Amino acid sequence: MSDLLERLRGRGWRMTAQRRVVAEVLDGDHVHLTADEVHARAADKLPEISRATVYNTLGELVSLGEILEVSTDHRAKRYDPNAHRPHHHLVCARCGAIRDVHPTGNPLTSLPDSERFGFTVEGVEVTYRGVCPSCAAA
C-alpha cells in the first residue's frame, strides 16, 4: 500500500488526505467495491470527503493502471485493486458475490484470425456466471 503511495508520488501526484484514504480503502485482495462503497468507507476516516473527489481519484487510479474497473451486472461499476495479476471473475447470479479466478490457457488464442474482422485485439474479459455455495444452500 505505501508502495502504491510511493509510486503515485513518483508520478507527480500531489498527496492529499483524500487521496490517501481512498488508496487505503482499496487495499487488499478480492476487494470489488462500488464508488459509493469506497466513499462510505473513506468517509469513516475523513467525514467531509466528497463523492466527486472519490470519483475523480478512482478515475485517476484507473488511468494510471493501479486499479481496474469491473462491470459484472450493469449496476454500479466496481473497483479492483488487484491490477497487477491478470485474472477474470466468477459472479453469483443470485447475490452478486464476485471471486477472482485464473482460468488455464490464454483466451486470446481461442479467437482465430478469421473471427477478428481486421481488429487489432488487445485484451479479453471473461465473466463466469453461476450460483455460490451459500446461495445454493439457502
Add this chain to the structure above:
Amino acid sequence: MSDLLERLRGRGWRMTAQRRVVAEVLDGDHVHLTADEVHARAADKLPEISRATVYNTLGELVSLGEILEVSTDHRAKRYDPNAHRPHHHLVCARCGAIRDVHPTGNPLTSLPDSERFGFTVEGVEVTYRGVCPSCAAA
C-alpha cells in the same frame, strides 16, 4: 421474423402494433441496439410509441429468450436478436463497434474445479477488446 411473431402469439402474447414494430426493428444479424435506438426506429413507423412500452417489450423478449442483453461498455444495455446461436463479442475500444464472434473451444472448460470455489458454474461471457479497422486507419 414472422416466425418470432408466431412464437409469441403461441405463448399468449396479445399482438399489438407496438410489439410488432419493436420486433421488426430487432430483425437481422449483428444488430446491437440500445433501448433508445430501438425506440427511435420504432417511432419512425409508429410515432406515438412510448419509451416505457419499448422497455417493457424488450424485457419480455429477454425473459422469453428471444433476444439477449449485452453490456460491453457500462453505458446503455444493447439488445441482440441473435439469441439462438451462442456467441461472444469483439468491441472496438474507440468507437464502440460490436461484432459477433465464435471462439474455438468451450471457455467453461478452462476454469478448473480448484478455481470454482464451490460455485455451480452455469455460463460464461467473453468480451474481446481491440481497435477496429476503420478506427485504426483514422
Add this chain to the structure above:
DNA sequence: TCCTACAATGGACTCTGTCTAAGTCAAGTA
C-alpha cells in the same frame, strides 16, 4: 512564509432505466 497551480467541494445536471395511475384496445363471447 508566500504563491499558485492543482485539488476538493457541493450541487446541479445528464443519462439510463423503473414505476404508476389513468386511459385504451385486442380478442374472446354471444
Add this chain to the structure above:
DNA sequence: TACTTGACTTAGACAGAGTCCATTGTAGGA
C-alpha cells in the same frame, strides 16, 4: 357485429449512477 374485460400503453414522475462546474482550499516549491 357489439359487448366486455383484463392485458397493454402512455406520460411523466422518480431513482441510481455518474459527470460537470464555479467556487474555495491547500500541497509543495520558491
